[in-house]
Amino acid sequence: MSLLKVIKQQLEILWGLFASERKSGLKNVLCLISLCLLMGLGASGILYMSLRALQCSLLVALSACGAFAAVIPGALFLSKYLRCFILIFLISCGTKQGRNTLITAGTGVVLYNCAQNSFHNLRGLAQCIVCYLVDKISSIKSLLERYVEIIEWLPQKLRDAGKKVHVKIPNPVVTQGMDEELQNYLNVTSHQLENLSQRLILTFDTVLMVSKVSVTALGILFVLVGTGLYIRKYLHNIEFENIFITKQFVEMDERKCNQGEPPLFPLTKKEKKCFIKIPSWRLTTKEQKITLKFFTPIFANSLLWAIIILIDYGLYLLISSIRIHFVSLPNMTLGLSLQAGVSYEGPLFKSDCFPHTTLTIDGVWIPLAQISSVLVLLTLLSTKLLTLKILVLSSFYPDAQRDRVYFLYDRITRKRSSGILKCNTKKSLKAAVNSVSFWFPIFKMKLKIEQTENNQ
Template structure:
């Protein structure tokens, strides 16, 4: 275990220092840089392989090029090594949180928003399909009844068949003036088709955005955040930037001051321990607790928005599914048509013939089963990915203070001179704070005085003064 710790310390010392002369040192540094770049390229390969599944050779070429270029860059410059180390730590901080939230928004857009528009389109298509499939069965049966009456009359006996012969011709047809209805239906279909085409064009771009553009935006956010952190750390005002941590070198400096009979600041008092923290440590200051709360606030907001889209998607799915189920269970409308006439065989004027009737039975469906909508709901596939993102966001939020401590320690390892400047500033700041005389707490005295009854009712104070004077006068008279 000690050998592993010493090896890790030696590797970290090589990684954080400038290039030293000697081919052994250079070879060791190059091996460390190649290993670090290989690990980074492996994660890049996993990300590109999910986006470029159809182009594995392109993915391998990109990853190999990045590995070679990153190895050379890490070996050449200490600033690049510092940037790479801070970039890895920034993936778990606010920049990484923003990247994960961006990816989660893309997943919700790909899943629920696309499903919402798809279900609306399915509902519109079902309505137009059912209207188009509506047939006029009742009118057709009325025509059949009239044709049946004609056939019965045609084959009836002719009372003057010895004198004249009768010939007739009977044609039936019907016209339904539904041109306006058809025009409105076609206009509605064209409007639905245009809106569907517009939404489909937008949703066709969405997978490209969620799989390629959003990860790129997240990467840019992390790079920008890392650059701003390094810029603040190495600036002229770096002594005030996140300088609330007591590091190992600070403790050594304070012991050195104590050995030289100079004022020291360790150990910290109770009030100072609430502001300044010895790192690495799992304990949190009040400010760090507030920072963790601020870290989780956008996470909670985005989760609520994602859950709202999921609820809308599910409610629309459930509404379409339940309505479709009830419409399919509706019984068909039954229509009974009874047609009859009296047949006179021998009498021409007196109507006492035989009654002949025919029953027409037809069923008209209220809803066409072929036009029933079939909605979709992709809860499982979407929220498995959202669950993974939420898990990492929770982990990053809980360990965000530790990652900030590690960023400060890593930056101090790469820039020891700036670390000493920060140590001197913090040490002198603590000494100045302790040398200040305790100020009178005027506000507390005012609050204690404001709690008395005489403050709010001065008349009681005046009455008390008068009584005291009266008692003094009585005592003087007695004397």
């Protein structure tokens, strides 16, 4: 016997021990405890990553995971149903429930960072305007003082020419009246702008913290609830996900064939499009449709993320172009009188007042790339993970699997005799796109929880 066959045989023995009730014997007990410890460590790892995502301290995360790892293995050892639930939960993190949670997290990251960055750029533009006005006050004051010098110089020049002229200039009115009023107004405006900025920054930080906590906590809760609903549908709805040609189905067909009935294999071309034979490494037509349907909301939400980022990028380009144009403006020069020697020269826009713009992509691309990579990986594995869930449930609930095999066998037999075979179709893509849950999957998961509570 080859090494691979020995390993396969041992793995089958361990899996049979894990998926059944506790068996007597020291060897069986030790093997089951070891398997429960491994599963407990896997669940503790997911809990640790969730706590770290909530920005919990390392000590708190390790303490919680340590307590979890100490309690869960014992509970898994005592309960076969808990072992099934935890295993389906771990698999569900890579199926629709996990996908919806990641999409919601990605949408939150994009919305928060783009809103914060747009606010930062607009605040910079507003501060730029205030800075410009403050700078122009001193420039206007300097210019008025030059005009006063000219007016004072002019009578003296006329007297020297033999003409009698009397001029009285109210200096405080000219140089201080408008200056003080405008300066006070700008100070108040600048103070209000700074207070508004601080309040909005505090609001953004609070929203970020609450969003991280709520999305992570609700994500885990929805996966838990979705796992329970999935197992319940599998046990109580014989038509639910009953599209898999399993090993038990093949064995039944062989028994029927030995009893003289016509075999069902090989499946017809139409049947191969409706049913999935497992195990199979190639993607069937049915699996390709499932994969496409799994990826559709990911693609649509990715476009939404790109549109939001582009809007923020457009605002960045607009403010940056304003900065570039003001930098290129020449200095303002006024030659009032060559004989008086009075002139004025200064920039139209002070360089210190130019707004400093930032880009959203600088703070978004790392978490968004991580989320997108995981979503693409889940898309590639979506059908295989769905198949794995069915295999796990069939191992833990052999009676339910037997009933499902009988139902599927009778269904195919009846459809062949009538010549009609209709695949179970879901709602159309257009209807899905028009629903709110397509763009914000967290609402769909919330609706499922409410329906479950109403049924109870």
